[in-house]
Amino acid sequence: MTPGSARKEQIIRLMLAGVAGCSLLFLALIMVFLFMEGLPVFRQLPVTDFLFGMEWRPTAEYPEFGIFPLIAGSAAVTLVASSLAIPLGVMTAVWLTEIAPSTLRRIFKPVIELLAALPSVVVGFFGMAVVAPRTQTFFDLDTGLNLFNAGLMLAFMSVPTICSVAEDALHSVPVSLREASLALGATRWETIIRVVIPAAFSGIGTACMLGMSRSIGETMVVLMVAGGAGIIPSSLFDPIRPMPAAIAAEIAEAPFRGEHYHALFAIGMVLFLFTLAFNLVARRITEKNRLTLN
Amino acid sequence: MKRLYFLYALLGCLLAAPLSALPAAAAEEVIISGSTTVLPVMQKAGEAFMAANPGIFLAISGGGSGSGIKALNEGLCQIAMSSRDIKSSEADEGKAKGVNAVRTPIAVDALLPVVHKDNPVKNLSMDQLRDIYAGKISNWKDVGGKDGNIVVISRDSSSGTYETWNELIMRKEKVAASALLQASNGAVAQAVSKNPRAIGYIGFGYMNDSLKKINVDGVEATALTALSKTWPIARELYVFTNGAPSGAVKRLIDYLLDPQKGQKNVAEAGFIPLPKK
Amino acid sequence: MFSLLRLAALINLLALLGVCAFLFRNGFSSLSWELISQPPRDAMTAGGVLPCMIGTALLALGALLISFPLGVASAVYLHEYAGDSAFAGYVRLGVNNLAGVPSVVFGLFGLSFFVLTCGFGISLLSGVLTLVILTLPVIISTAEEALRQVPADFRQASLALGATRSQTILRVVLPAAMPGMCTGAILGLARAAGETAAIMFTGAVFFTTKGVNSIFSPVMALPNHIYVLATSGTEIDKTMPLQYGTALLLFLLILLLNLTAVCIRDRRQSG
Numbered sequence: 001m002t003p004g005s006a007r008k009e010q011i012i013r014l015m016l017a018g019v020a021g022c023s024l025l026f027l028a029l030i031m032v033f034l035f036m037e038g039l040p041v042f043r044q045l046p047v048t049d050f051l052f053g054m055e056w057r058p059t060a061e062y063p064e065f066g067i068f069p070l071i072a073g074s075a076a077v078t079l080v081a082s083s084l085a086i087p088l089g090v091m092t093a094v095w096l097t098e099i100a101p102s103t104l105r106r107i108f109k110p111v112i113e114l115l116a117a118l119p120s121v122v123v124g125f126f127g128m129a130v131v132a133p134r135t136q137t138f139f140d141l142d143t144g145l146n147l148f149n150a151g152l153m154l155a156f157m158s159v160p161t162i163c164s165v166a167e168d169a170l171h172s173v174p175v176s177l178r179e180a181s182l183a184l185g186a187t188r189w190e191t192i193i194r195v196v197i198p199a200a201f202s203g204i205g206t207a208c209m210l211g212m213s214r215s216i217g218e219t220m221v222v223l224m225v226a227g228g229a230g231i232i233p234s235s236l237f238d239p240i241r242p243m244p245a246a247i248a249a250e251i252a253e254a255p256f257r258g259e260h261y262h263a264l265f266a267i268g269m270v271l272f273l274f275t276l277a278f279n280l281v282a283r284r285i286t287e288k289n290r291l292t293l294n
Numbered sequence: 295m296k297r298l299y300f301l302y303a304l305l306g307c308l309l310a311a312p313l314s315a316l317p318a319a320a321a322e323e324v325i326i327s328g329s330t331t332v333l334p335v336m337q338k339a340g341e342a343f344m345a346a347n348p349g350i351f352l353a354i355s356g357g358g359s360g361s362g363i364k365a366l367n368e369g370l371c372q373i374a375m376s377s378r379d380i381k382s383s384e385a386d387e388g389k390a391k392g393v394n395a396v397r398t399p400i401a402v403d404a405l406l407p408v409v410h411k412d413n414p415v416k417n418l419s420m421d422q423l424r425d426i427y428a429g430k431i432s433n434w435k436d437v438g439g440k441d442g443n444i445v446v447i448s449r450d451s452s453s454g455t456y457e458t459w460n461e462l463i464m465r466k467e468k469v470a471a472s473a474l475l476q477a478s479n480g481a482v483a484q485a486v487s488k489n490p491r492a493i494g495y496i497g498f499g500y501m502n503d504s505l506k507k508i509n510v511d512g513v514e515a516t517a518l519t520a521l522s523k524t525w526p527i528a529r530e531l532y533v534f535t536n537g538a539p540s541g542a543v544k545r546l547i548d549y550l551l552d553p554q555k556g557q558k559n560v561a562e563a564g565f566i567p568l569p570k571k
Numbered sequence: 572m573f574s575l576l577r578l579a580a581l582i583n584l585l586a587l588l589g590v591c592a593f594l595f596r597n598g599f600s601s602l603s604w605e606l607i608s609q610p611p612r613d614a615m616t617a618g619g620v621l622p623c624m625i626g627t628a629l630l631a632l633g634a635l636l637i638s639f640p641l642g643v644a645s646a647v648y649l650h651e652y653a654g655d656s657a658f659a660g661y662v663r664l665g666v667n668n669l670a671g672v673p674s675v676v677f678g679l680f681g682l683s684f685f686v687l688t689c690g691f692g693i694s695l696l697s698g699v700l701t702l703v704i705l706t707l708p709v710i711i712s713t714a715e716e717a718l719r720q721v722p723a724d725f726r727q728a729s730l731a732l733g734a735t736r737s738q739t740i741l742r743v744v745l746p747a748a749m750p751g752m753c754t755g756a757i758l759g760l761a762r763a764a765g766e767t768a769a770i771m772f773t774g775a776v777f778f779t780t781k782g783v784n785s786i787f788s789p790v791m792a793l794p795n796h797i798y799v800l801a802t803s804g805t806e807i808d809k810t811m812p813l814q815y816g817t818a819l820l821l822f823l824l825i826l827l828l829n830l831t832a833v834c835i836r837d838r839r840q841s842g
Contacts, residue, residue, distance in 0.1 A: 091576045
């Protein structure tokens, strides 16, 4: 290799590193701008009043910016969605890896991937046009746009995430473990419950965290079907106003760089921190898992 | 390798197709933003205006009166639609940025309290409306309807509709937190039309067959009662421009004010044309 | 006990089929030449969605045009150059977290940075740039996966023949990984085309009188149009056929893109 081409290689390497750094830069920019636009709201408002305030009245004459009902809405809808999606997703993953014949598996995998690719606005539209009127008349509710409907739609959207990540985890459990268990006389069911799932437990944990992170950050579905009332839900059929819905519904109407605008960015900050925490925990679990397996 | 070139070619075609849709020269552009009440009027007029003036490109978006005026101040739009007058704070802010908001009324609107078409309630007083929205009356049988919870639907926004409602009906009361908040007139109309227990309020043009308008204190909302101000919640709809309108903006506003053109669109959109001078 | 698992899988399948069936049953009759060749008319109660289709195509392809080279270059650096360096670790962490950021937060960022700070206004350009950041993680992770699947022999053979590292990557590794990268590109395209929250306040508007004016003008987009039709407008019930038609159209578009991606991937795996 000539010295000239060595230098050329060096330059190429540096340029590529620069491009790769873009992702970091973008993430940093997102954080900087989110905080830059969100923090000014705390000039007049203590952080605790913001996080634990019970009233969200951004456009009142004396506006109040308490986002606790919104956080509660997000938490409730994530809980409902997860309690449906986690069992469904994990069980489907177990079925796919352990039981399904390979032909069925080959059909099912793309179906799950397709489910993951469904645009959220289509799911939201479905919830609004099909599910809401039917649940409203079926259960004789005040409104079909509520926690239950939103949770159901979100579960529908997070099952594929949970299923495919959990499936990867189950897949990476060595065959020798299963064979050893079966050789010791365990049934297939016992092998799955006692051996395979515990071995893949951290991966399944990651799957659940990612699924929940998807539910908490999903916007269009909660915007269209959650109802939009800023209250702490007391029943499964109460309308709620989760954080992403509040942002999406109000940002177009909040005067630029006004107090309401800053408050919405502050909600964005909270949302960002929530999902960041979920993702970091999910990653932590995977890394720990890698260490123990090695 | 051949397959690869095929893929590149495919990608190229996919890219070229929409690019060819781009016009050779950019047309003169008018960005319009603001009140969702004025939106249908502007859209109707815009469609007709475009046919007569193909050289002018209109982009219309909703958001609410407050955000429209703010966008005008920021220079993000040329016309702000509003269902209320400009506030002095907004005007001052515009002046600081060199924007002088000029008001032009384009139509009259009557704010309608509406219920589902199967709801037997026909008339409510101003006080009853306020108490329903404040959460003090929560059952339809207290106002002469069937037994059942009242589902209160309100607007969540800096919309002029909300502010008018707040000012004329609610006075100092707060809308109950349990109210379902919708982001536009259309969403309120949609939610009420799907729910026999709901009550909402919308602009005159959003009235349709699946809704029933409520008389207030015995007065029915019509074009006449709105123009004569007997209807207690009537208002004018405005557009705001930076300085006196000129160029493409002026042509659009002239079109809107023309009794044979824009004012007809106002009526088609379901609103009330300006009284003839 | 196994039947429980089977039931879970069945519920998933039924849910998807249910959604498809509803969309098809109600939307199929609205799918017409008019829908894809006409602009909306009569306050969106009639006509088609042509400007929205053009807008979505420009947004998604524009985003891909920028994010694909960026993503592939990043993946090449991560897989071929950086190895396990600390910087690469940070970049991977960044990409992973970027992938988890909710789309509405991308929208907020786009509004604050591109629309207001850069002064692009609500425009095609702002929308495209926001979508670039949104799709980048998808592109990077699939491109890296594609590079991982290129056998090390290829690289060693090329290097042994006297090629430099960059020549090896350009002439040997990238062509071999291209089908996998295309899969990623198409998935990114599908993601961008179906995205609503990120473009709602950066690039898409309620109504424009023509398709597209310039890159500094706002556009209409399919996902946003569904939202608009379903929640605003004076007579929402009248637009129901259009709503189903538009939703079905978007669904079919995404379906087609994903099937293409799956086909490319499967052919590579079997071939």
